[in-house]
Amino acid sequence: MEAFITRKKRKSGPETNDVPSPILATGGEDDESTDLKLAMLSSLHVDFDQETLLDLLLAHDGSVQATSQAIRAGHAAKKSTSSVTAQASLRSFGVTATSSEESHRPTKKSKLLSRKGATLHLYDPHDIAEHTPCSIIHNFLPPDEANELLVELLEESKTFEKITFKLFDNVVSSPHTSSFYVGSLDEINAQKYEYTYNGSKITDVRKITPYLDLVKPRVAEAVNREITRRIDTHQAGQRLPLQSARPWTPNAAFVNCYNGPSQNVGWHSDQLTYLGPRAIIGSLSLGVAREFRVRRVLPPDEDEDAQGQIAIHLPHNSLLVMHAEMQEAWKHCVVPAASIEPHPIAGNRRINVTYRDYRAEFHPRHTPRCGCDVPCVLRVVQRKRENFGKYFWMCHAGNVPGKEGCTFFQWAEFDEEGRPVRRGKMATEPGTT
Template sequence: MASEDTDTLLAILASLLPEPTPTHDKLLDALVRAEGDVQAAAELLTSSSGSNRCAFPSFSQNASPSQTDGTPRGRKRKGLDTWLQSDDTVPTKSRRTTSQERVWEPPGPIKPPSSTRLTSNSSHKTKNAFDILYQPYRARSPSPSKVAPSSGDASLKPPSRSKRPPSSAEKPALSVNDVLRPPPSTAHNPQRYPPLTLSTPALIAQHTPCTLHPSILPPKLACDVFHTMLVESKNWSRNRWYLFDRLVESPHTTAMYTRSGDGESEEVQDLHKVAADWYNGAKKDPPRKFPEVVEEACRIVEKAVNEEMAKRQRFPLEWAGVHPSDGGEKILWRANFCAANLYEGAQESVGLHSDRITSIGPYATIASISLGTTRTFRLREVIPVDEQEIRSARTFNIPLSHNSLIIMHGSTQERFKHAVPPQTVLDRFRPQYPPPPSLPDLHVDPGNCRINITFRFYRPDFHPDKAPRCACGGTATLRPDMKKRQRETAERGETERRGEGEFRYWWTCTAGDQNEGKTCGFWKVMDVRAEGRGPLVMDL
């Protein structure tokens, strides 16, 4: 006998009995004895002898003669007539409002059985048991359209109540979630899709502007680079910067390497400035030269990147200069520095971000090689503001195994953010070849480590000295308008009309990364013509 059906069963049971109707307690006791069977309870009550029709014992064994009918001591006995009275006839102090009365609402239109009738004294009309039972709820229902009283029955109308302003004690308390949570949007919400795992080069090329090479280096060279960089990682550090006025630290270690050798040459000094910008403006030691095995791997990666770029349509703001080549071959992309990262264990990670393009320029190409244990590379598209009601962003997960190369072609940094999320488990990596004898002992367990080397091309036309200076005295940072906000302005499609592509870029102050979050607020739209950038693909 469910709690929400008790009143219904009592009303039906009362309608089946002749006058006078037994007390509420006796009706309930009979239902309990009959295990919720209304017909059986009615037979128990009608078959009992005596003036009270029910010879059930009192609820208290020590009850006085005046309490043998089951009415508890000190409580006024109430009959069916009192129960049928309207709410406005019940004294306010003696009336008790249960939580069920306040919040319960019939789930839908209920058709009362025509055979079940409940009759009160002659002063009351003959009413359906369901009408009497649901009358209090209809009177208090916050939405009368859900449960409308039947026409012509004035007794089912809500009782009149005096209007008075609610006291502070009667005002409902607000939940903190209701205060912090924004109101539901009335705009159309596009369909959301679950994350999609891209496990083959064909799927990656279909859904993202990236290319995957599952095995890029010779196996022996791949293991040598892995062990060499593990030894190098002993001197790597975690980046620190301010985010929302709080000092944060990257959850992995990192270091910068340049392809040029140590020295005082102009190219080396330029790359040192690039490295300083790469560390969020923090002062670091000058980057070191590529180890010999990394230089050998870089030449293989560089060849694969140029082959892929020759197959693709280039973007207007890409660099169109010619790199020096020993064999006379035209080189579109040459890696001259890299960022190396170590992810030790399953919890070391990096959140969603797009790489800084201050020194590598718009539509940059980045080649990332993975060595060691397999980790997930996550891509998530940034939806433009004028398309957010049409489609939603989707997440793509790409498992990167040992010796795999993923090339992030032009527009990846403009359209997507990427991450290496933490994992609950890892597949332990077992190198195919041991470390070279010339290397010292490893300071970490190679079985749960991933080395990631991201090769980049530093563009001469984005020399650090050519970048705008903000009021803080530092170099401004170049960022793309990933949400294409220009489409909301009067200059709609301005960059497209100029032939510069679909994205706009701006320079902004990021001195707050190392200045306790304080910036000068500098902001300026990039103008490639006024700033003398190039040569560019759109000029060819």
């Protein structure tokens, strides 16, 4: 129980960012993580909200199996999940911003708007930029273009599949469906045969669709504008340490489909392995509006109130930019909804496109390979005060159902542009680390 609550133990390496499911998020080897246990329970019991699942998990001494059995046996009552409600801008309440993002966690001086156990709902772009590591552009595309992209992706989503992954010793499915799009046949082959996600190869990689391709430069332009603005307003005119000066250039798109109110994605940070440190992501929402939540990652003993969640309302045709301070220091999720408002084109479905910049320097041939001869995953220490925020490479081969990983671990080093510094043997020299 103690170990569960304080999240102390883990199998190898420091504690780190976790993951619910998708290939685009970090792997599930952090077997002592409460978030992973919650993600797993969420996947198995989509009607239960996270708060209820956490209560139940605590009541069952941190055992996923016992919690799940109790739910199945009908011993647990579910609480209602939150739904979207209208809200005026926080500015009308005279609330001021938290301090700038010079560090990974709130300083003592920061004015904390969210409280442990409570959720602050934000709708206004100005509030979102002030109080989260994101910015949002509403009505991003010309309406017809947004609708055409939505229609195209709804058709695509008919053949999307749930991702099956391993958590602890169980094989579970993500509670939504998705697919992955890149620009050319060569890139499709590279993704299928050279890149590794959660320890294995992926098979469903598709050629970018006409509308995804049409929208891509618009997203690139808007995201680069938002990055410049963010640097001015939140970073005192400076890039963050390790943030690349190179323009953000999307060359891959993950498309998620949430069919109905209960489909969701659990708490996670997006995988940095191929994007590098300080990754920036452009996330376009289409169809049904859903709630996206963010919360800070805190080392143990941090002010409990800083653990509150912030909900960002994502309406049709909105572009959310997850900025450079996000993936290392915050987690995000899409919560199940109590109810949704059907969309005239999409019905109960929400389509989400995350445009990503896969950096050539992070191709698996340039990054460390573990004792299993598999390119490593890049992660960040998130649950230990010691080494908090440090990057490391580790084995993720054990995430594959039926496979054991190795104990490979190596601190990651980067140059000032966030490019990996080559030390020892890399992936082109298999089996020699």
